[in-house]
Amino acid sequence: MTINLIALNVSKNSAKSITIFQSSTTEVVRVFLFDVVAGQNKITINGLSNSTDKESARISVVPGDARLLDLVCSIDQSVLRDNSTSDVNRLLALQKNALEDEHKSRQQELSVLEEYARTLKAEHVSPEKMADFLDSYMERRRTISKAVRELEEKIAEANKAMWAKSDRMAAAFGKITAVLNAKDDCHVELKLTYHYWRGLDRSSDDSGEESERSDQGNVSPPENKISFLLLERLGEPLTMGVDYSENKDLWQTFHDLSHMGVEHRDIRYANILCAPLAPPGFRGAKCPYHKRMHKFRIIDFDRWVKSDYNMEGHERTTVCSMGGLLEGISKGYKVEPWATWRLFSRQISVSALSIGYLWAFDYLRIFCLLEPIVRFFCNPDSADIDDKKLLGL
Numbered sequence: 001m002t003i004n005l006i007a008l009n010v011s012k013n014s015a016k017s018i019t020i021f022q023s024s025t026t027e028v029v030r031v032f033l034f035d036v037v038a039g040q041n042k043i044t045i046n047g048l049s050n051s052t053d054k055e056s057a058r059i060s061v062v063p064g065d066a067r068l069l070d071l072v073c074s075i076d077q078s079v080l081r082d083n084s085t086s087d088v089n090r091l092l093a094l095q096k097n098a099l100e101d102e103h104k105s106r107q108q109e110l111s112v113l114e115e116y117a118r119t120l121k122a123e124h125v126s127p128e129k130m131a132d133f134l135d136s137y138m139e140r141r142r143t144i145s146k147a148v149r150e151l152e153e154k155i156a157e158a159n160k161a162m163w164a165k166s167d168r169m170a171a172a173f174g175k176i177t178a179v180l181n182a183k184d185d186c187h188v189e190l191k192l193t194y195h196y197w198r199g200l201d202r203s204s205d206d207s208g209e210e211s212e213r214s215d216q217g218n219v220s221p222p223e224n225k226i227s228f229l230l231l232e233r234l235g236e237p238l239t240m241g242v243d244y245s246e247n248k249d250l251w252q253t254f255h256d257l258s259h260m261g262v263e264h265r266d267i268r269y270a271n272i273l274c275a276p277l278a279p280p281g282f283r284g285a286k287c288p289y290h291k292r293m294h295k296f297r298i299i300d301f302d303r304w305v306k307s308d309y310n311m312e313g314h315e316r317t318t319v320c321s322m323g324g325l326l327e328g329i330s331k332g333y334k335v336e337p338w339a340t341w342r343l344f345s346r347q348i349s350v351s352a353l354s355i356g357y358l359w360a361f362d363y364l365r366i367f368c369l370l371e372p373i374v375r376f377f378c379n380p381d382s383a384d385i386d387d388k389k390l391l392g393l
């Protein structure tokens with residue numbers, strides 16, 4: 001009896017769902033579509049994380065008359081225990097260093113040649129000899145440039161080879177082997193569910209050692225923090241000279257942060273951008289609070305805090321941060337929280353005031369009172385600032 005062999009790899013398959021549990025485990029569901037023949041089909045799924053929980057793998061198959069006979073999840077221990085990868089990498093690194101040294105030498109050679117050519121003057125060389133020199137100069141220059149380009153290609157190849165042998169690639173030696181028995185030739189949908197451990201590579205031990213390690217408490221503690229990196233192509237900043245103070249959509253964008261208890265603490269001109277055009281930007285999603293797609297994006301959350309203000313508190317801090325900024329934009333200038341203000345033609349940093357502006361609500365109120373006075377000294381170059389109006393006179 002012949003067995004039909006089917007080889008699959010998770011790197012070529014998008015996960016259908018990923019569920020992150022607080023207990024340091026992550027559940028992954030993947031769906032594979034392929035054809036089987038009548039009789040036994042041995043399916044190998046490669047490329048699973050080394051941290052895969054070998055006991056967690058489950059498979060279901062549609063149609064139901066294709067029966068699962070056997071299922072084994074394993075980690076290729078021979079690869080994990082093979083030190084040759086690091087030896088190969090060391091060799092590759094040596095080769096790369098040698099290539100880089102040669103590249104440097106050839107570049108120096110080229111610059112010496114060019115420097116020498118620059119020093120030649122008419123009184124040193126006759127016209128006939130100059131023609132000979134130029135011929136040999138050009139020939140040598142071409143040879144060196146070609147060598148430099150070739151070395152750059154070789155260095156790039158060495159980098160690629162080192163990457164291919166790196167630990168990142170080596171971290172996926174989990175494998176699932178399953179045997180399916182089908183009555184007839186058919187197309188099947190195989191759903192694979194498995195767990196893997198975050199922050200703990202349990203694959204390097206066998207199961208006995210795993211439990212021993214767990215008992216000894218050498219396991220990474222469960223993490224309650226999940227970080228996401230969201231990259232989105234964004235649009236332009238706010239347009240100078242436009243009055244956004246009544247722009248409902250912009251205020252609602254800040255309300256969204258308030259709903260989530262997020263205080264940005266660095267609201268400034270550079271941190272408010274318009275939504276990108278789609279494509280190439282993402283199409284965006286409707287805001288769950290305002291049931292619309294907002295036209296603005298707030299960026300740069302490196303100073304944010306989760307605050308316990310109520311909505312009114314949040315709105316007051318937003319108004320304090322945004323009021324001066326939007327008024328400035330409508331008049332064609334930027335009001336920066338950490339600005340250097342110009343007073344009597346001298347640059348004076350008002351960082352103490354700005355700290356208040358950024359860090360504490362009470363200080364914000366003080367800033368709001370002082371703001372018109374401070375703004376009087378700010379941006380004297382802007383001809384269209386009505387100083388009397390700003391001072392409330």
Ligand SMILES: [Zn+2]
Nearest residue numbers: 256287289290
């Ligand atoms: Zn919203």
